[in-house]
Amino acid sequence: MSHPSYPPAPQNDAGAGIPQVPAAPYAYGRQFQGGAQPGYQPGPDSGPYGSPVGAPAKSFMTTWILALLLGSFGVDRFYLGKIGTGIAKLLTAGGFGIWSIVDLIITLTGNARDKQGRPLAGYPENKKKAWIITIVVWFAGLIVGIVSTVLSLTFVAAAVQGAGTDAPVLPSASQEAPAPSSGTASDDGSLTVTMSEGNTVKVSLLNSGYTTEIPGMSYMKPTRGGFLLLEVSWEATAGSSYASPSNFEAFDADGAKGEEIYVEEGLGGLPSGDVAAGEMQRGVIAFDIKNGPTTVVISDDFGDKAATFTLTPAN
Structure with a gap:
């Protein structure tokens, strides 16, 4: 009996009789041509895990000026986004002055942080200037307070002395004794x-x-x-x-x-x-x-x- 003749099976480098697997499609109909696929590269405005960072860090100079001049009202903490502690600082007049001084020192030493925990921008280049101005303002306030106290005590002493004077000062003059026409x-x-x-x-x-x-x-x-x-x-x-x-x-x-x-x-x-x-x-x-x-x-x-x-x- 005779058998029909069939064409020989295709051969490849991997072995005889095994058909090649077609290449997978890639990128809108293009076939992958080889090489590693590109991975995700976070942009400059992204955080360490690819999440957006948001607004830039708060300014050291602005925070310092607010802490120096308006610290008793909690304005520096409002600026940093710390609304709750800002309100508490406002209602206590800066923690009776103590909280205001502490926050100012924290800012001057570079340890202040905004609500997101980020350091303040511009601290290294401005810290020396901020310290000098703060010390000058403190000394000026101390001198003004001493002068005001001395002047107040002087005015009080003068008022007490004046109140204790029995007879007013009058120009010297001769006079006749009262000569009543009635009485x-x-x-x-x-x-x-x-x-x-x-x-x-x-x-x-x-x-x-x-x-x-x-x-x-x-x-x-x-x-x-x-x-x-x-x-x-x-x-x-x-x-x-x-x-x-x-x-x-x-x-x-x-x-x-x-x-x-x-x-x-x-x-x-x-x-x-x-x-x-x-x-x-x-x-x-x-x-x-x-x-x-x-x-x-x-x-x-x-x-x-x-x-x-x-x-x-x-x-």
Whole structure:
């Protein structure tokens, strides 16, 4: 019997009778031509595991300036993205100042980090300058604090000393003893004045002077030649009365009424207020009036003339 003849099986280098495996497709229909396949290469803005890093690191200079000037308000921590601790720092006034100093030192030593834990940008090249400026600011603040304390103590001492002064300083001048035309004169030249029913006071002229400038009130300028200054005492001898510079009026030799000038109590002016029996007020009253013989009128509690006295200030 005869057999049909078949073509011989294809041969290859790997062995006889084994067909070759076709090449696998690669990259959109192209066949892989050999060589290693390219691996993933992270970009410059990626983290160590290929995740995006995000915004650049926070600035050291900005953080330092905020910590130095606004650390008590937690602004430096808000800038670094640490909102929670920033609020806590704000509500405690910078941890009563201690937290602010600690954060500033941490920033200056390069140990500050943002919310992602990254170091601050620009620290190596700016740290020396930041330290110098911080030390200068601290010393300047210390000096200002010392000067302010010294000035405050000086002002307080001056105020206490001024409050303890019994008699105001007046220009020296000669004077005549009060010569009452009404009221009752005492042996020492004082006047006993009836202010209202059952209420009497003893009014004494302690000193007087005529000047063109009231001590401590140089801004006041006379319009009638000068100022008549009278230092008086007001002592309640029976009942009570209201002492006030407005209880006094002054008239020059022509009968013209002098303008009353208010002298502050801090400058020795006569205090206004109720005076009980046995108590006394003492101070200065002033009038813008022509120099010469002057009549001083004392009014009672109803505004009526209760007593008068005359004097001639020194020229």
